[in-house]
Amino acid sequence: MIKAIGKHKGLLLAALVTMLVQVGAALWQPSYMKQILSVMADTSLSLNGKVDKISNYGVALIVIAVFGLVGSILNTITAAKIAQVVSADLREMTFRKIQTFSYADIEKFNSANLVVRMTNDINQIQTLLMMIFQVLIRVPLLFIGAFILSIITLPQLWWIIIVMVVLIVLVTGLAMRIMGPHFASFQQLMDRINAIARDNLRGARVVKSFVQEKNQAQKFDKESDDLLQHNLAVGYTFSTMIPAFTIISQLAIFVAIVIVSTLVTKSPAVAQDQLGGIMSFIQYMMQIMFAIIMGGMMSMFASRGMVSMGRIREVLDAETSMHFDTTADEELDGAIEFDHVDFAYPNDETPTLKDISFKIDPGEMVGIVGATGAGKSTLAQLIPRLFDPTAGTVKVGGKDVRHVSQNTLKRTISIVLQKAILFSGTIAGNLKQGKPDADDTDMNRAAQIAQASEFINRLPEGYNAPVEERGNNFSGGQKQRLSITRGIIKQPKILILDDSTSALDAHSEKLVQDAFNRELSATTTLIIAQKISSVVHADKILVLDAGRLVAIGNHKALLASSEVYQQIYATQKGQED
Structure with a gap:
């Protein structure tokens, strides 16, 4: 997994740099808001003087916002590219690993399970990587920066930040504890749903011949309903998180405003600094809350991605039960x-x-x-x-x-x-699985021995005739004769x-x-x-x-x-x- 990510160091660096620009812009803006409010509260400045300073600060805010916007766009692009290229590499690595498995290894994992791992699980990892380089790394940077700057802005209100953080973390932890088991069940249910769908599509004729549509639908509905219940449980828990976060943050803001207003009333001499700082303080509080909320939300989705990452790692780290000697190739007789x-x-x-x-x-x-x-x-x-x-x-x-x-x-x-198993493509493509360099002479000889030439020669395209999925455009006898041809073509x-x-x-x-x-x-x-x-x-x-x-x-x-x-x-x- 790390090897797949480490191949793209340039993209990783670009994602981190653009993220730092984005976080720096977000943390820098509230300090200018403090300066603007302080200027507005400064009675020693004339109106023209206030307008000039506020205009300068406004231009600086626009420049910072532009930097932040550019950083956000570039970060999204690089994060998406990392997610795409790494997931593509993982998909190829997983497929190549599966090709090294023996029959016993494939039976151990189950073919339907391996298909889900190569598709759904890698899609989950792709989403996780996108979140990591777009959100999850930004969250701790934004949290730490906003936490430090909020205390610097109004040191006497440090305890409000601590209380808000503790309450939000407790709510997030409780929600994650409730939702965690449901995420663990998602992929297992996806495996079962995939297996049912695959068996029904492959055995459609059997299902219809024995009029089993209703029974098969009930079997599928049961697994689908189980997945639905897990999704609903996660949704209900998640629906209570945002209101809880909002109440906590609004209470914190209310307490901060009350305390600052009390301080201003008692000490008018420091009113200018306190009034200027309260807006920055509130913005930093909102950034802290946003960081925790985003961290909680992303952790919820990331936990599903981590389960998928573990499932892919299980395949990639699996020891192949069958190993071949690295001795030189040799000629053996048929004994x-x-x-x-x-x-x-x-x-x-x-x-x-x-x-x-x-x-x-x-x-x-x-x-x-x-x-x-x-x-x-x-x-x-x-x-x-x-x-x-x-x-x-x-x-x-x-x-x-x-x-x-x-x-x-x-x-x-x-x-x-x-x-008899045929792969979609052409007859020649299937026969060349037995001998990659086979020419028309080789194919004709093998087909004549297997008695396949009599129907191949009747096809307009001959050996270039198409083969549909699982060879469904050929009869059972024709598929067997093509399989025999493929087996004897390499002599x-x-x-x-x-x-x-x-x-x-x-x-x-x-x-x-x-x-x-x-x-x-x-x-x-x-x-x-x-x-x-x-x-x-x-x-x-x-x-x-x-x-x-x-x-x-x-x-x-x-x-x-x-x-x-x-x-x-x-x-x-x-x-x-």
């Missing part, structure tokens, strides 16, 4: 080995994988089957090191994946996830297909499998599938049950030896019949 691997998700006491051991030779096609929840996808995600095992070792090319550089691992392995040594042909019809799936056998014979291919028909021709099949590897072999051997595989096959065969 895979699991050696007594256990894995449990964060905050989950029950292991998802238990004592998994197997070896896969380069170029083999391996199927992974099992019931839903058996741990198939989890096992596959350990290979490209999306997660680290809780125990045991995962090796690629004979090397522990924890001791391989990130570039080496990403260049060696491609994974096509079960849910990886290891290709992992996590049930990535589930949306394809039998004919299209057969064409994809034939293309794999023909074009990717040197690539180690892992196919996670619900249907045994998708892996029946694999060199070997891993059978998982409740997180354990219960059998390994080809289709024929497993039908003869594995009870779990026999049950899966019998169920699917029965459904087909």
Whole structure:
């Protein structure tokens, strides 16, 4: 946070200088008012003499006001620029930090929570920075200056200032104590509201299909009403602060005027100095009150900004749970080995994988089957090191994946996830995520293997055809084929297909499998599938049950030896019949 602010030392200096000009002008003006009133009360001066002096003081007041106005304008400009550039830097720093997070780190924070932090929280910090350089730093300077000058102006009334300050501080402290817990709840409620809105927008079809609009609206209304109650509580408390400050300040002014009038009556000899000083004293009192009121108001809003700053700092200071070796990039073959691997998700006491051991030779096609929840996808995600095992070792090319550089691992392995995710842009832009320097030849080859070229070639723009948000302008099968194309375009040594042909019809799936056998014979291919028909021709099949590897072999051997595989096959065969 400090690093982001410290990059703009020139703007910081400009903001402080213009603020000093603004404060100096505000503190200087009352002294001239005292001089004007003293001249008016001076019986030794002629009328012309009074007019000349008052005119001179009036010109000085105008000059001071102009300096103050220019300082205020420049201060507002510099404060706004600081707030904008620092918030932009923070947004970029936060996004870059999130890119270093592992799956476990993102699950820890929650994706909706991270979106709120990058948007709403940084907006709160932007407002806080604007207030700091426009108001919060000015408040103590104005308070101290007005306090000292008020006592110098009328020393005998020092105690009135003290009493007024103490009363205003007590009211402010009480209000902040009441409002503080509400501010702490704001961001949590914003997280929940954002999550509800996001889920409803993403699942609009599901909501409408099951006629859940009313239930979803009620859920949203509940969270929104909770936020409303917190806002109202803050508003009610805040609405009592200004009247309380006004009463305190007006009483202080009344007492000051009464005391000065008494002093003038008792000692007419000092009437000129006392009458001239009372106006300056009142102005300094008002400046003191203004400083405290502004400090209280800004502190109220700043407390929300500080909560947001803490949330952003929590992201920026988070230790990434996964670290890659800084070793030089190297070439690895497609061999895979699991050696007594256990894995449990964060905050989950029950292991998802238990004592998994197997070896896969380069170029083999391996199927992974099992019931839903058996741990198939989890096992596959350990290979490209999306997660680290809780125990045991995962090796690629004979090397522990924890001791391989990130570039080496990403260049060696491609994974096509079960849910086909496309980014808005173009088809070419999505495919180049797999290989940034891919040309038309690379894209055509990969698309032909994935059987995506048949619909891409029908599009007028071809590979430059637009992709809408989440690929909504393509069918499920088309999105899966584009995802497979993106996975194989860089010609990886290891290709992992996590049930990535589930949306394809039998004919299209057969064409994809034939293309794999023909074009990717040197690539180690892992196919996670619900249907045994998708892996029946694999060199070997891993059978998982409740997180354990219960059998390994080809289709024929497993039908003869594995009870779990026999049950899966019998169920699917029965459904087909």
